[in-house]
Amino acid sequence: MSTTIPVKTRSRIEMVDITSSVQQEVANSGIQGGICVVYVPHTTAGITINEGADPAVCQDILNKLNELVPAGRGYLHMEGNADSHIKASLMGSSVTLIVENSKLLLGTWQKIFFCEFDGPRSRRVYVKVA
């Protein structure tokens, strides 16, 4: 079975560190070694793994995405969030991690970030450990 992590976002575009919630789901699964898939069921949000120590890294990622894919200019999709859909595909809708000794095998500086591109909203992420 997969489990669900709720994510509350507060800005139109934002990265939310969900690492400890994912780690908790891995522990709850009782699985000691395997693979963990973290899946975003939204089309205007994505997910990525990057540095969590300095929040400026996330801000730089978001600023660059806004520069490459600015909001509200000349898109065909009429809901005002075409840029959000494009950003979501650039980041991707899932990350896959390795589980060992009931823990995510993350690098020293790595954190898992939910990427909100059309917030603020109530979002969710699915976690499957296998």
Next chain:
Amino acid sequence: MSTTIPVKTRSRIEMVDITSSVQQEVANSGIQGGICVVYVPHTTAGITINEGADPAVCQDILNKLNELVPAGRGYLHMEGNADSHIKASLMGSSVTLIVENSKLLLGTWQKIFFCEFDGPRSRRVYVKVA
């Protein structure tokens, strides 16, 4: 065992909804819960998950990729499809999904899109449910 889905593309750059074919392979596998990997064995095509309700979303994604990575300008690779290779790496060569009750655990608006970047061609996608 993995299975193969054939994909026929009709333009140089195009997104083809393969969701129902992937869902059929999941059903055929007989696996009720697990992970589904959809893998593109080509280097000038990719795969992504995004909104399927309004075709303008896919067109906006393709237009932006063409703007950021235009065809035919000053690349080193001499086959005329350097942009196709770059677009493929930006989208990625696989997506990983969660399977529950013999179904893909997709969000309401999500569809799986094969991304052709050097068509038209006869392509294929591998599906593995585990």
Next chain:
Amino acid sequence: MSTTIPVKTRSRIEMVDITSSVQQEVANSGIQGGICVVYVPHTTAGITINEGADPAVCQDILNKLNELVPAGRGYLHMEGNADSHIKASLMGSSVTLIVENSKLLLGTWQKIFFCEFDGPRSRRVYVKVA
């Protein structure tokens, strides 16, 4: 258990073909059919699958990433490698492959590339076959 592949990089930005090392880990695992996750535990490096026959393809990918996300201009992160973090998220931190008959199910032209974005460094990649 997962295994570790060491990767030595020689430039600030570089793509290193690690396909044969990953294939060796798949063979060593003894697993005949399944899924292989190749995971990068760094935040200034990524991983992608693309063409290996003509090295110009990798150079074109790196040139385009440098054009879209140039080094050293107006980022908030003060360590001089903000661009490296952004490039890492654009490529992604893992690839997932299908294993069949104890071999990676790769397309004819596909190779797996470790993407260094802040080298030269001693890096590593984790491989899990399940």
